[in-house]
Amino acid sequence: MTPAQDPRDAAGALSPAASACPGGAADPFVRADPPLYAVTVWPHRSLDARGMRRFLGVLAAGFALPLLAVWGTPVVWALAPFPLAALGLTWVTLSISRRQGRLVEELRLWPDAIAVERREPRGRVLRWSANPYWVTV
The missing domain is CATH 1.20.58 (Methane Monooxygenase Hydroxylase; Chain G, domain 1)
Structure with missing residues (x-):
């Protein structure tokens, strides 16, 4: 499958390990083991x-x-x-x-991977993943 055909690759960059075996154990968006840290963030709404x-x-x-x-x-x-x-x-x-304000981002951290999933107000989902060694949060 070429990168242009892979919907995950079109939505955002993937780590080389995740690209090597899409849908496999290295893919942080389909992992079965729970992350060490997971947080969901959204914009502050001061005016309801x-x-x-x-x-x-x-x-x-x-x-x-x-x-x-x-x-x-x-x-x-x-x-x-x-x-x-x-x-x-x-x-x-x-x-x-x-x-x-309906924007939502989920950050998940494992010992060998970090993944960010962003759901935009119009329904578009963007995904990024990387090795945590190279990331500053």
């Missing part, structure tokens, strides 16, 4: 869905405050699109940030 709604509500109230001076006049229609656009862009960027 409820906090995001509150923030957007306060922002909308702050944007509406200057419009009260011209409420009921045709000028409000000239000014209103700008705070609405800013509010909409803020909502879009916060939503993208929340979606990116």
Whole structure:
């Protein structure tokens, strides 16, 4: 199997030992023995869905405050699109940030191998492995 056809190789670099016998004992992603150390990490989410709604509500109230001076006049229609656009862009960027927060990485360490598996928000899985002697964590 050529490296371009191997889905693990296309997703990330593999150690020479794992490439020599894919799916064998040297492949850290299919090992039966438990790792010495395993940890799962994900991005910190300081703003949950409820906090995001509150923030957007306060922002909308702050944007509406200057419009009260011209409420009921045709000028409000000239000014209103700008705070609405800013509010909409803020909502879009916060939503993208929340979606990116679904990223998960798993680090597993054995005496002879270290493996990192990264699951991205869109479902793509990237895998890397190496000899722990050459890795700094």
